[in-house]
Amino acid sequence: MQSPSHPTTRPTLLRSGAQRFADAADTRAIAQRRLPRMVFDYIDGAAGRETAAKANRSELDALRLLPRVLHATEGASLQTRFLGQSLAQPWGIAPMGMCNLAWPGADTMLARAARQRGMPLGVSTAASTNLETVLKQSAGHAWFQLYVTGGTEAALALADRAAQAGYRHLVLTVDVPKVAPRPRDVRNGFAMPLRLGPAQYWDFAMHPAWSLSTLWAGIPRTANFSAQAAFDRYASRAGANWEFLDHLRAHWKGQLIVKGVLHPQDAVRIRDAGADAVYVSNHGGRQLDSAPAAIEQLGLIRAAVGADYPLVFDSGIRSGEDVVKALVCGANLVMLGRATLYAIAAGGAQALDQYLDAVQESALTALVQLGVRSPAELGPQLLAHPPVDPSQSQEPS
Ligand SMILES: Cc1cc2nc3c(=O)[nH]c(=O)nc-3n(C[C@H](O)[C@H](O)[C@H](O)COP(=O)(O)O)c2cc1C
Numbered sequence: 001m002q003s004p005s006h007p008t009t010r011p012t013l014l015r016s017g018a019q020r021f022a023d024a025a026d027t028r029a030i031a032q033r034r035l036p037r038m039v040f041d042y043i044d045g046a047a048g049r050e051t052a053a054k055a056n057r058s059e060l061d062a063l064r065l066l067p068r069v070l071h072a073t074e075g076a077s078l079q080t081r082f083l084g085q086s087l088a089q090p091w092g093i094a095p096m097g098m099c100n101l102a103w104p105g106a107d108t109m110l111a112r113a114a115r116q117r118g119m120p121l122g123v124s125t126a127a128s129t130n131l132e133t134v135l136k137q138s139a140g141h142a143w144f145q146l147y148v149t150g151g152t153e154a155a156l157a158l159a160d161r162a163a164q165a166g167y168r169h170l171v172l173t174v175d176v177p178k179v180a181p182r183p184r185d186v187r188n189g190f191a192m193p194l195r196l197g198p199a200q201y202w203d204f205a206m207h208p209a210w211s212l213s214t215l216w217a218g219i220p221r222t223a224n225f226s227a228q229a230a231f232d233r234y235a236s237r238a239g240a241n242w243e244f245l246d247h248l249r250a251h252w253k254g255q256l257i258v259k260g261v262l263h264p265q266d267a268v269r270i271r272d273a274g275a276d277a278v279y280v281s282n283h284g285g286r287q288l289d290s291a292p293a294a295i296e297q298l299g300l301i302r303a304a305v306g307a308d309y310p311l312v313f314d315s316g317i318r319s320g321e322d323v324v325k326a327l328v329c330g331a332n333l334v335m336l337g338r339a340t341l342y343a344i345a346a347g348g349a350q351a352l353d354q355y356l357d358a359v360q361e362s363a364l365t366a367l368v369q370l371g372v373r374s375p376a377e378l379g380p381q382l383l384a385h386p387p388v389d390p391s392q393s394q395e396p397s
Helices: 024-034 037-044 051-062 106-117 131-137 152-165 183-188 198-205 208-217 242-251 264-272 294-305 320-328 338-369
Strands: 014-016 019-021 080-082 085-087 091-093 121-123 142-146 169-173 255-261 277-280 311-313 333-336
Touching: 019 024, 019 338, 024 037, 024 338, 037 183, 037 198, 037 338, 051 294, 091 106, 091 121, 091 338, 106 121, 106 131, 106 338, 121 131, 131 142, 131 152, 142 152, 152 242, 169 242, 183 198, 198 208, 242 255, 255 264, 264 277, 264 294, 277 294, 294 311, 294 320, 320 333, 320 338, 333 338
Parallel strands: 091 333, 121 142, 142 169, 169 255, 255 277, 277 311, 311 333
Antiparallel strands: 014 019, 080 085
């Protein structure tokens, strides 16, 4: 007999028109065909030789989960609590600048998905739709991401603007004191605002569907800034320091989450400074090429901050099974980055929905194979090769 609570559908095929996608690798491949090279590389690229971005994937792939059988998993659900809120699933969407480059209307598609699924959506300082509009479109599910750019006073003013708009969550990103050079962007002449020369026009001409729709919708720009006080992508963001964190903690009355943390001691100090959550991330490998894979640091940070302190995680997540791996390693909430933009570029809102459904299906399937009924039951005991706990090791006799 089928349990009503277990998925009874066939595996989801991501479909857009005639296209069928099985997973994020497929949507990435279609995105690569549909987008001008400069745009695809802005989304897909990373710092340096892209070692950290590759390590995010290889370390996630290397993690082995050990199935447990014959457990009563009927009624299993992905329902989660995070920072006092009930969420239908333990994931959300990471803040990303200039999403409308992936396809016109991408910000609105993400906001709609956040609204319909009740999941958090990070709205970047460098978003291509203004923070007020995205909060409305997401029906309050948006979190504002703050860069300290243009000085600390300007950053506090932006935080005030977010509070005024109704944001209750602020994500302070601290791993970009300076934007890292990304070789693909350098080669393609990518700049913000876009600078167009013969190479870029040729690139656009070879991708007419994207180019015509983008021209029609208007070339995306950093919409939280005016032409007079423009966002300078290359300006220092090093004003995000410990002193600023203390100041911001006293200033911001809502939930404060600090993003871009890899060192356990930094995580402990951020917790002790009064942040509500630490967001473990290596920025998808877009900052320090020789940084460790974020997943390698997650267990160490969980051990350092204690069992109950809220941790968000991103970097390299592509599937629901990846989400489960991050939860097993100590995350409470996992954010999807590039994968959501690949889906939008491959097939718009429909492909995004189908991708998110596929994440849901794969996460729930992994959960029940691990013999548990809820994300709260996941932990390192489900790793096939758990890290050795030195306190448990036997003394040789
Ligand atoms: C196109 C793009 C733009 C991004 N912009 C921002 C940003 O403005 N602020 C920020 O904190 N992180 C930004 N990130 C990093 C993401 O929040 C996230 O850490 C990263 O994408 C996770 O890795 P993944 O893409 O492999 O999942 C950006 C990432 C991408 C791909």
